[in-house]
Amino acid sequence: MASQKLLLLPGDGIGPEIMPEVKKVISWFNENGGMSFETEEGLVGGSAYDAHGQSISEEDMAKAMAADAVIFGAVGGPKWDDVPYEVRPEAGLLRLRKDMQLFANLRPAICYPALADASSLKKDIIEGLDILIVRELTGGVYFGEPKEITDLGNGQKRGVDTQVYDTYEIERISKVAFELARTRNNKVTSMEKRNVMKSGVLWNEVVTQTHGNGYQDVELEHMLADAGGMQLVRWPKQFDVIVTDNLFGDMLSDVAAMLTGSLGMLPSASLGAPDEATGKRKALYEPVHGSAPDIAGTGAANPIAMIASFGMALRYSFEEVEAADKLDKAIAVALDKGLRTKDIASEGQATVSTSEMGDAIVAELSALSA
Numbered sequence: 329m330a331s332q333k334l335l336l337l338p339g340d341g342i343g344p345e346i347m348p349e350v351k352k353v354i355s356w357f358n359e360n361g362g363m364s365f366e367t368e369e370g371l372v373g374g375s376a377y378d379a380h381g382q383s384i385s386e387e388d389m390a391k392a393m394a395a396d397a398v399i400f401g402a403v404g405g406p407k408w409d410d411v412p413y414e415v416r417p418e419a420g421l422l423r424l425r426k427d428m429q430l431f432a433n434l435r436p437a438i439c440y441p442a443l444a445d446a447s448s449l450k451k452d453i454i455e456g457l458d459i460l461i462v463r464e465l466t467g468g469v470y471f472g473e474p475k476e477i478t479d480l481g482n483g484q485k486r487g488v489d490t491q492v493y494d495t496y497e498i499e500r501i502s503k504v505a506f507e508l509a510r511t512r513n514n515k516v517t518s519m520e521k522r523n524v525m526k527s528g529v530l531w532n533e534v535v536t537q538t539h540g541n542g543y544q545d546v547e548l549e550h551m552l553a554d555a556g557g558m559q560l561v562r563w564p565k566q567f568d569v570i571v572t573d574n575l576f577g578d579m580l581s582d583v584a585a586m587l588t589g590s591l592g593m594l595p596s597a598s599l600g601a602p603d604e605a606t607g608k609r610k611a612l613y614e615p616v617h618g619s620a621p622d623i624a625g626t627g628a629a630n631p632i633a634m635i636a637s638f639g640m641a642l643r644y645s646f647e648e649v650e651a652a653d654k655l656d657k658a659i660a661v662a663l664d665k666g667l668r669t670k671d672i673a674s675e676g677q678a679t680v681s682t683s684e685m686g687d688a689i690v691a692e693l694s695a696l697s698a
């Protein structure tokens with residue numbers, strides 16, 4: 329394999345604690361899997377702000393644009409609560425998504441067999457769960473203009489965010505959802521709120537039209553997003569692929585995370601469109617969770633979402649499907665053997681630290697290759 333450039337952006341809080349664990353996995357694939365990843369590190373979020381007053385520097389942005397994939401930890405935390413909105417830690421992540429045009433965010437929620445008991449939900453609801461949330465990532469209320477707080481002059485202020493979607497944005501994300509559904513259980517559920525939002529009416533219309541233009545072999549259903557949240561907790565196995573907008577996707581994926589046992593279990597891939605000449609996509613891989621300030625520095629962070637995000641890089645950026653399957657298997661075996669970070673431990677169960685979990689997964693990679 330030709331050498332591939334990875335830009336590692338650990339970020340803040342538990343970000344710098346889980347990144348070393350994925351580095352162990354990358355080294356393992358370099359040394360034992362015939363791969364040739366070159367890594368470089370940069371700053372993002374609060375750590376970038378502390379270093380140079382921006383949540384990502386122009387230099388690191390340029391490195392991200394040039395990388396074969398960006399591996400991102402997490403950003404944010406109370407330390408930066410009072411920094412200006414434009415340079416808050418989260419702005420660095422949003423800029424990466426927007427400038428790299430990473431419109432398709434894939435958030436798989438898989439309940440590993442060993443964790444079917446870890447959830448507060450009944451076992452039959454989550455056992456064997458395997459759903460995929462396809463979240464639109466570069467549009468909607470996150471980026472729509474105007475976005476402002478104005479002074480109304482009478483002691484009142486007005487906060488404004490604008491939800492905007494154009495046809496092309498809805499069409500391209502629904503195509504991603506239909507294509508992925510074909511590789512899975514062939515069903516797409518589109519979620520919006522067409523009963524309240526004009527953008528929801530258009531979303532529903534465009535998803536239906538796109539379905540009619542060559543995807544009729546895939547089952548399509550529409551659901552109001554609030555009811556979708558309820559159904560996700562009531563009987564999540566009714567879903568295969570869920571396609572939804574930026575904000576609903578953010579919220580529904582945190583809900584889905586808890587079906588798998590913990591936010592620390594959910595990886596994600598953020599993908600751009602394939603380049604017309606080379607077919608390569610820009611891509612960023614990150615756990616769904618944040619910087620977890622409440623546990624940062626305690627060694628309790630679960631590195632599985634981070635490691636599984638690299639697994640998604642193997643699958644979606646490097647076409648290393650066998651390696652990605654092996655990594656998923658190594659995670660499953662480590663869990664089968666009873667290894668648990670605190671967030672996925674049942675009451676009274678022994679726990680391991682962040683780095684012990686990383687070491688165990690690497691050991692299982694070696695065992696699977698023996």
Ligand SMILES: NC(=O)c1ccc[n+]([C@@H]2O[C@H](COP(=O)([O-])OP(=O)(O)OC[C@H]3O[C@@H](n4cnc5c(N)ncnc54)[C@H](O)[C@@H]3O)[C@@H](O)[C@H]2O)c1
Pocket residue numbers: 342401402403404405406418421590591592593614615616617618619620621622623628629630631633671
């Ligand atoms: N992609 C990102 O960088 C990202 C995503 C979400 C939130 N954030 C930011 O993170 C900061 C904290 O946000 P929050 O507390 O609402 O959400 P969070 O995801 O950081 O934490 C929510 C809860 O889940 C737990 N948790 C999260 N990841 C875990 C892991 N790997 N292992 C074990 N437990 C884990 C935390 O301890 C916490 O109790 C905020 O500044 C927010 O903006 C960043």
Ligand SMILES: CC(C)[C@H](C(=O)O)[C@@H](O)C(=O)O
Pocket residue numbers: 404418421422578616618
């Ligand atoms: C940190 C924040 C900007 C981000 C989002 O809202 O998209 C996070 O919650 C996520 O889920 O990736």
Ligand SMILES: [Mg+2]
Pocket residue numbers: 578579582616
């Ligand atoms: Mg979120």
